[in-house]
Amino acid sequence: MTSSGTTAGSRYAEVYGRWKADPAAFWAEAARAIDWSRPADRTFDPEAGVYGHWFVGAEVNACHNAVDRHVAGGRADQAAILYDSPVTGTTRRITYAELQEEVALLAAVLRDLGVERGDRVVLYMPMVPEALYGMLACARLGAVHSVVFGGFAAKELAARIEDAAPKLVLAASCGIEPGRVVAYKPLLDEACRLSNHKPQACLILQRPQGEAALAEGRDRDWAAEVAAAREAGRRADCVPVAATDPLYILYTSGTTGKPKGVVRDTGGYLVALTWSMLNLYGIQPGEVYWCASDVGWVVGHSYIVYGPLLHGCTTVLYEGKPVGTPDAGAFWRVIAETGAVALFTAPTALRAVKKEDPEAVLMRGHDLSRFRTLFLAGERADPDTVAWAERILGVPVIDHWWQTETGWPIAANPVGLGILPVKHGSPTVAMPGYDVQVLDEGGKPVPADTMGTIAIRLPLPPGCLPTLWRQDERFRESYLAAFPGYYNTSDAGFLDRDGYVYVMGRTDDIINVAGHRLSTGGMEEVLASHPAVAECAVIGIRDSLKGEAPCGFVVLKSGVARPPDVIERELVALVRERIGPVAAFRLALTVGRLPKTRSGKILRGTMKKIADGEPWTTPATIDDPAILEEISAALHARGLG
Known part of the structure; x- marks a missing residue:
């Protein structure tokens, strides 16, 4: 082990050093993996926005990069989405060509309902292919989507509708949980009633498990509208947007009661996610990648939808649970049946599996020969769970750490660059783009192995939030004010002498005894x-x-x-x-x-x-x-x- 925490088998030190020596050149090179309608005037402009903007002057379309270019480039017949829904007993294989057709049709429907570049659209959807169609259709038109977790309380949905002021809401009639059907439409109706902003229309996907009554004048039937567009031959083309334009708004709960709308700009996000798929996750185009999250969370945005599709992978869309649909062998069944080479899930999901099946008896009989890597994130991965997964799977178990705000990992073990030695309890090292420091209460870096607040020296890399939706000042106060020149993660931890990051909890999880x-x-x-x-x-x-x-x-x-x-x-x-x-x-x-x-x-x-x-x-x-x-x-x- 060297002082940088690297070994001879990894390119990490060289790649991280190259980024640190010239960040603009590093990200300009990474940007070549994206199709741009117009190249950037400047890779980074420190005077733009709150702390600077990436790819200023560039124009791009996220849907083109995630779908259309792969169809044109020879992946038309490759599976883009493998939908597996144990709660409904349904599976579907959707090719890139089929995905392009469905997204272009839905985008035409949205356009006919008045959605234009810059408009907001709220999605209130379960884990069904139409949720992905909706996100990509918004991106195709240059509209800004905001996904709210399906089944969220009416009051919380109303707060998000009021803040985002969407022209349109896309929703399903219901969601399916183990043993019950959750009616979404009454919650949506109540949210629209509570919100001072009223969407012009709601497009409702009727699910046979629980169809909903449609409100006259406001509600439209999703299937009927798409069928009419198909019959009329209406398709929407991709609309270029500025790289600095928002792709989506994702709300997190705020301490003031008003939700914080994390803004994700388009160009930087496409570049960062594409870079991460190969270099961090070690995934090749054409391979099957499974992120067992939900599109309501940032993990679902980044690594169910955009990351895998930008990279030309097949993404698994799973409408089920780690246990209970039907048992604790569900993960192993899906990996075997889809041929997934990697699974990304939360430690809590793995703990649920371990609790129900501690000796992994339910794994027997499933062919996991193609499975290479298990990734964990979303909360701290306790060493006992990591060790258990290593034992039963016999593959690398990679903890990594990031936030809704950053949009992609801050620290990880970069599989694509060569795996570094694993230290249980650590998500390993900072990724290129992130200068991670541990600060004391006065904002000064502390020695190795000393607990403090984890902060990232500005500017943040491409893909991270440039601000909060219409709340620049709140953004400054929440993230930048405590330590001038740094982004405050509000996580506590330390760096060891090899540069490994240890995230021990939120700063309010450090107790004073x-x-x-x-x-x-x-x-x-x-x-x-x-x-x-x-x-x-x-x-x-x-x-x-x-x-x-x-x-x-x-x-x-x-x-x-x-x-x-x-x-x-x-x-x-x-x-x-x-x-x-x-x-x-x-x-x-x-x-x-x-x-x-x-x-x-x-x-x-x-x-x-x-x-x-x-x-x-x-x-x-x-x-x-x-x-x-x-x-x-x-x-x-x-x-x-």
Whole structure:
């Protein structure tokens, strides 16, 4: 190992050094992989926008690059999308030529309904091919799409409609969850009623599992409109837009109650994602790539839709769960049947599989011979889960770290450049474009192995957010004000002496126990190493003596016969042994489930409010609200909350 964390088998040090020596030249070279209607006047203009803009003066179309150029370039008959829906018992193979036809037809429908370049369109869709058609049809016209997770609460959907002011909403009549049908249309109707902005029309995809009544005058039937366009021979061509124009707006929950609309500009995003598919993920054009996320999240935008299609891959679109559709062998079945060479999922999904099938019995009989790499992101990948996946799969398990705001990975183990030595607990090293630093409270870099706030020296690379939708000042305050010259990730962690990044949690997950700053992520690592623990979460709860004290919540693996109180005592002793008495870890609670968002993030903030006895509300993003009552009951049983 060298001081840069590289080995002789990897090109990482050379490539990262080339970027650092001349960032503009590096990204200008990467931009050659994209078809431009007009080349850039400047690769980077530091005076444009809030902190500078990439590919100023260039014009491009995202749909052309993701679809049309592949049809023209010989991939017309290659599968673009493999749709696998265990909740409906449906599979479909959609070629690039078929994708081009469907997107051009839908774009013609949108155009006939008044959608033009720069208009916004909100999508409220489940994981069906039409969701991808909708995103790409917007991009084809130069319209800005904003995808809201299907089934999101009406109030939250209304807030996004009001902020984005869409001309049109694309929605499905329902979504399908294991054992139930979720009606989307009543939620959409209520959101339109609550919002001060009223969309001109709603295009509704009727699903046979739950058709919806259409509102006269406003609602249109998706299938009927597309059929009419097909019969009339109407197709929409790609409309070039400025590289700096928004491709989409993706909302994240804001602390002020007003959602933050992360803006993704078009040109930089296309360049960054295309670069990442080969260099980071090690995927070749024509290969099958599966990202088991949802188009409602940034991961779905980047690595279900745009990244694989820009690179000429086949993307897997999965309408199901890691467990329960029908069992914990679902991932292995899909990999075998689609021939996926890589899977990208969240650690929480893998923990769910591990909990239900710890010895991977359900993997037997599935041919995974083509499968090369498992990628994990979305939350911290605990070393125990990574080690379990390495053992059962026998392939590299690559943790990587990024955010909705960045749009593509900040730190990763670059498979395409040659894998670096894996260090469990670290997403490895910063990718080209990211100058990652760990800062103290005064904004000064700290020594190696010292905890602090992880920040990225400006400018951010192509693909990252240039601002928030119509909120430049909020963008500055939220991300740039704390450390001038840096983007504040609001994640806490450290860099080791090899330059490996360790993300230990959000900065508000660093708790202060009697003056000692301790990482809840470090304690979670210890709890997760216990052989009986499937998953866990540690929060800091109010303590009159020490200020805060850690409290651990653990979910046990299926089939564990030993009493929970015995395991809880072992966990307390284990933290004391591994971290020391300074952690003051005395409370471990066994629960049936952890409260999570639909994307798999554990709702630690809400759990803390419950434990501290503060007022709390059920977050709109929660997967199952009943779990919070279980958490509350467990805390009350210990005299907390």
